[in-house]
Amino acid sequence: MGANGSDSMSNDGRSKVLRKIWNACVPGKVRICAWRACMNGLPTHANLARRMVAVENVCSICGGNSESTEHVLRDSSLAKTVWFGGLGIRVDDSNHTRFISWITSVAMQSSSMVFDLCLMTLWRLWKNRNDVLWNGKQVRAKDLVLEADDPAKFEGEFGVIIRDHQGIFVAAGAGLIGPTGSAFHAELFAARQALMLAQSFCPVGARMVFEGDASNGFGCHAEAGGGLLSSRAYH
Ligand SMILES: [Zn+2]
Structure with a gap:
């Protein structure tokens, strides 16, 4: 089957890999780039x-x-x-399957951590293509590998949701953290943002429960009120 042909891939397989991408611990822009690649929706010259x-x-x-x-x-x-060079994944010249089939097989053979790096690698390759096309820049393969592999260069993002004691939405906030060295640092930053947001929306003296969902298990309970803070952080 040619690269632009249609593979026999089940809807189930397709939704599984899309879900895995959506749940990956990577910045939103990386997930969106991988998602678009799966749907063959990146503005490559062939697609245009x-x-x-x-x-x-x-x-x-x-x-x-x-x-x-x-x-x-x-x-x-x-x-x-x-x-x-970066992940030890050998691309076989005889592999002419469509992108989504290939990334599905990569996902099935990779741990979550390795798959996150795969998604970062995809994003770096696409960003590099755009840098070459629009800015005349080019980085060496070695640099692309290092950047995808170096957590200190990941740009962190956070998202915070405040719900009341009945689970009803109260407020939300999101933004960039900047370069982060670890998921723990990203989560600490998100926790701080959650508390700052809570200052504006929660009654003084309210008992609050904080929930974190970073992959390294950071989380704490602040036994002080009726609200629930959830935070997500990516690094
Ligand atoms: Zn080329």
């Missing part, structure tokens, strides 16, 4: 040409014929080097 946009369907990086999702994120020599 298919939608009758007047572009030349050549690779922005190597100039090769046809810039498909599969080429940019998996089959180009740059992508192959990054996958193998």
Whole structure:
């Protein structure tokens, strides 16, 4: 089956991998990029040409014929080097399955932590393609591997939700944390933001319960009120 052909992939398999991407401990922009790649919705030159946009369907990086999702994120020599150099994943030249089938098989063989790194790698490859196309920049495969692999360079995000004692939504906040060294630091930051938000929305002296959901298990209960704070943090 060609790269643009349709694989025989079940709806169940498709929704499983999309769910795994959605639940990954990576920044939202990384999840969205992977999701779009799965739906073949990234604006590669092949996809734009298919939608009758007047572009030349050549690779922005190597100039090769046809810039498909599969080429940019998996089959180009740059992508192959990054996958193998960073994660030991060898892209087989005979593997012509569509992207979503391939990433599903990667997901099935990877731990959650390795799969998170795979998603970061995808995002770095796509960002690099855009940097080359729009800013004339180019980084070496070695740099792409290091950046995907280095937690200190991850940009953290947080999200906070306040619910009352009946579980009814009260307030929410979200934003960027900046570079974070670990999930623990990201979660601490999110906890601080949750408490600052609670200052504005919760009655003085209210008993509050704090729930964190970072993968390293950070969480605490502040026995002081009727509200429930939930926070999510990604690093
Ligand atoms: Zn190329």
